[in-house]
Amino acid sequence: MKLFITQASPYARKVRVVLAEKHIECDLVTVASLAAPDSPVPEYNPLGKIPTLVLDDGTSYYDSAVIVDYLDNKVPVSRLIPQDNINRALVRRWEALADGVCDATVAVVMEKRRPPEKQDETLIERQMQKVTRGLKRMSEDMRESKWATGDRFTLADIAVGCVLGYIDLRMPEIGWRDLYPNLAKLHEQLMARPSFKDTAPPPS
Ligand SMILES: N[C@@H](CCC(=O)N[C@@H](CS)C(=O)NCC(=O)O)C(=O)O
Incomplete structure (x- = not known):
């Protein structure tokens, strides 16, 4: 699993904090320039935005709210989103x-x-x-x-x-x-x- 990020993005940080809190292993890929024509992100997210999460089978998830929901359910201990x-x-x-x-x-x-x-x-x-x-x-x-x-x-x-x-x-x-x-x-x-x-x- 890999997560496209930039270091300053608050949305990507939200996902990174969730990964750390839930002890989920994930490769972080820092994108140098989202505006660059060779940005790798549009291949996985047509909007070209980070954070974008790519699973090992190639499935991609965005935006940050969708990703954190996925991660919280993937490891259903220490839940960060209440169920009721x-x-x-x-x-x-x-x-x-x-x-x-x-x-x-x-x-x-x-x-x-x-x-x-x-x-x-x-x-x-x-x-x-x-x-x-x-x-x-x-x-x-x-x-x-x-x-x-x-x-x-x-x-x-x-x-x-x-x-x-x-x-x-x-x-x-x-x-x-x-x-x-x-x-x-x-x-x-x-x-x-x-x-x-x-x-x-x-x-x-
Ligand atoms: N609602 C989105 C916002 C993501 C977003 O706007 N990310 C910015 C970086 S902080 C981005 O990718 N900007 C590049 C662009 O808009 O093309 C989320 O929560 O993931």
């Missing part, structure tokens, strides 16, 4: 929110890479609102709990930890630790786990 309907939906909603904040962060970063005169301020503002509203909602929903949702470590915590790490990388000026001490506490707790420590994005 309500708690499962809550965990997946946290994942959707965290991934959505990643999407908005990526959109802002990409727009800001364009020449200043071509940047769309309205787009940037709209995406930034998603980021700030998303972080605020995470903090409000978590309150003083130890974990994002429920009484144990789940995929919700993994998704939140990955988006916070990505914001540290791309938008440290947000200062989310001062704004949301409960998220800071959760992040510190997560960074004590080898699965998070070993997958931290390299400094940009």
Whole structure:
């Protein structure tokens, strides 16, 4: 089994943390440039995106939400996604929110890479609102709990930890630790786990 990744991708990190937490062996293939015409990814994923998981029989899975679902069921111990309907939906909603904040962060970063005169301020503002509203909602929903949702470590915590790490990388000026001490506490707790420590994005 092999997983196509880039080192900085928060979506790929989510899958890497799941692999580590569940002790699943998988070869990691770092893609140098997703935009390059010779990127190996489109052969397995027509969207050309990472993470993409390829099984030994050639079956490929994407996107990150599908991959983590597959992995959690492949090794059904230490489940990261609850099996009962309500708690499962809550965990997946946290994942959707965290991934959505990643999407908005990526959109802002990409727009800001364009020449200043071509940047769309309205787009940037709209995406930034998603980021700030998303972080605020995470903090409000978590309150003083130890974990994002429920009484144990789940995929919700993994998704939140990955988006916070990505914001540290791309938008440290947000200062989310001062704004949301409960998220800071959760992040510190997560960074004590080898699965998070070993997958931290390299400094940009
Ligand atoms: N919803 C997807 C998002 C994946 C994604 O956007 N990955 C980025 C890298 S962080 C990518 O592959 N970008 C290349 C492209 O869009 O062509 C997931 O959760 O896997």
